[in-house]
Amino acid sequence: MAKHQLINFDPIKFLGLENLTRKDKEALTPKLIAKISEYLVIRTVEILPEKILRGDLTPETLLKKAQGEIPDYDKRLRSFLEDFKTEFQENLRSHG
């Protein structure tokens, strides 16, 4: 994956919310980052073996352990992100 794509990840674009006002986009971006990150932590905890989860873990150490433990972890993260998007859009649709 090219580095540019890494750098340019934008939750507003990713979730298809580009029609929002600029003000809404700015207000929502950090909050969506927090939500998506929390979701990734939860899904990572779900798939890691019990022994890896022992002891005190921070988000950073969890990520490092997952990278070492789970083959194709970045692909799993992609799949988690897609899950988030699908479910998010379903929730949005049901609200509308």
Add this chain to the structure above:
Amino acid sequence: MVEAQAVIEQAGTLETAGTILAAADKVVSRARAALTPARRQKAGRIAGLLTAAAAITYLLFAGGCAAPEAAPPPPITTPAPPWLKLTTPSPSPPPTETREPTRTPTLTSTPTPSSPPTPSETPAPTRTPTPTSTRRPTLTDKEVYERTEKLLSATATAVAIKGADNSFVPEGPFRQEHFDQVRGGTYSLTIYYEGVPGRRVTCWLARAEKSSDGDEFYYFITAEHPLKPFFAGSPVSTMEIAQPDKESSFPFARAWAAALTEDDLAVIKVEFEKNHALLADPLPWRDNVEFKKSEPIISVGYPGVFVTENTIVAGEAGKVTKQIAVDSLRFVWVTTLSSRGGSGSPVAIIDEAGELTVWGVLSGMDKENVERPQAVIRNLKIKALIDSPDNFRPIPLTNTSPS
């Protein structure tokens, strides 16, 4: 994506932010509910530690996979900065730098230095590699140190051969007088702890004031991370503020420290044993400066490899390459090199009035640009910190000089 837009259009001006956040909350809640109670508790504890910086670390790994539709623009190749041209003894020619494409002015999510490696004395442990990753791997902290120190060491050697004691080469709007001004207000800060490795970093004078009793107090700015052991309770055994290039040391009677941890900023307030006429004027500075991409900057500091090579002072002109803000935290990338000992170095611009103004301190190194790691700078937010005496904790000292 089309569906989400359609929903928003359909509903007109929905109570958008609330609706969107509720939809996101629901996704998170459902994922949490799917965990066993023990794992739910564990995930809650870990997620509770998610700072803005940690959150964007996750998106470093996840986000890159999530934006496949954007075709990567061609890389922009820029020449190496002038000081690199001095590296005659360098074992290999400096690589060209590939920059990121221009970003939108709105600062949004991106990978960041969530924990940019800090230029401390002790390198952070190396990261476990991900052998199956399809992404280009980032450098480990250790590799970043090795690479930057090799470049800096070669530069320092070349400068020493020329008989100079600093690496500054006038460039862009920065002339020798600007370098001299920043250099005059920049000091090395050596701090040793009892039972914890000590370190030597860089600090700069931001304010000098006289109390009604006639006592003089000086406020030095540095990065917070070298002071973490102190704020965590480790006693400070030795502290020294000096200008090694001028062979000047300034023993002091009392010291205090205050910090903004998330911004990696610290203020050290000292009362010297006697009034020191040798101290230059404080450097002009400003909090929360807004700047543009490609804005020229100058940085001056005392990276350890320079001192080893007897070159002493590293001065470098560079440019802002990108900036990222999440909540109130802002990270700025510049094309200067960072190395152990450089933490806390002042980073200045020429402001709209043509005056040199410090706007940030060197905080860490970027691991994404594998060809030439850049420095990560944190914006100043120090006025409120300096102005309130309640923010300061006394630093009890057993010595004031490491010698």
